[in-house]
Amino acid sequence: MTAIVETPASSLDLGILAGDWRNTNADGGISRIVCRPIDGGRLSVQCFGTDDWGSVEAPVYAFAFESKQAGAFNAVFDLGYEEVHLQANVKAGVLVVASFNHIKDQSGRSSYFDREFFHRIATA
């Protein structure tokens, strides 16, 4: 199950973020992230771990208040046992993804922080 979040329309250019991103580490926890522009300047983010997590709408952000270029997004995936907050930004052509992973079940695992890197194989 994934979070359903209505994000506000954005006037930012999504070109830097849009595309099919693959983890630079074959053993990474998140293997693939697909970012698709949708109506109203919004961004859809689909993640794959050991399976398809589904898609969520993610608010997008510029690197400067005066900029009209989106360079980052903040996506939240509710996987049931865990809520994953993805902090993603593009730096030098690399999608840098910090994940703040909030474990909600009774498995005894700790919530944890992780960081992974993705390269783009196709633009959306």
Add this chain to the structure above:
Amino acid sequence: MAEPSYSRRAHEDVTRSGPPPRIEAEVMDGRWFKTNDKLQWIERLEIDSDTDAGETYVQIHGGAAPSPADWGRVRCDLLFANAADTANARAGGFIAHYDFDDMRVEVQANYNLGLLVVATFVNFKTPGALSDRFTREFFFRG
């Protein structure tokens, strides 16, 4: 009693017994100063923990406009360990939120190798000339 772990990432398949260990957030306590000499979004911040209550608080002091001079002290909503399979649960980060008159800010910080990396997502409540912004800045403990 712990329940069998379920995961959608391979590295999360960790078998543990008992409740999760307490995250040692107090390792992040202290006064943190920016590593960059130039004016930036966050000038400095302070973190303090109440280990009995299991709560951690952050107070941020702003730098470049429209960052408020004093953001106030808020409780961190979520705390995170620095590894998925850790047993000691040494702190690896936190998420906190600020709600100002004209903007909401989500603070996401991670702690590693003596450095605090603080990211913010700035959302203006009313669309205007300024775009919603992502910041990522670095701090050392003073």
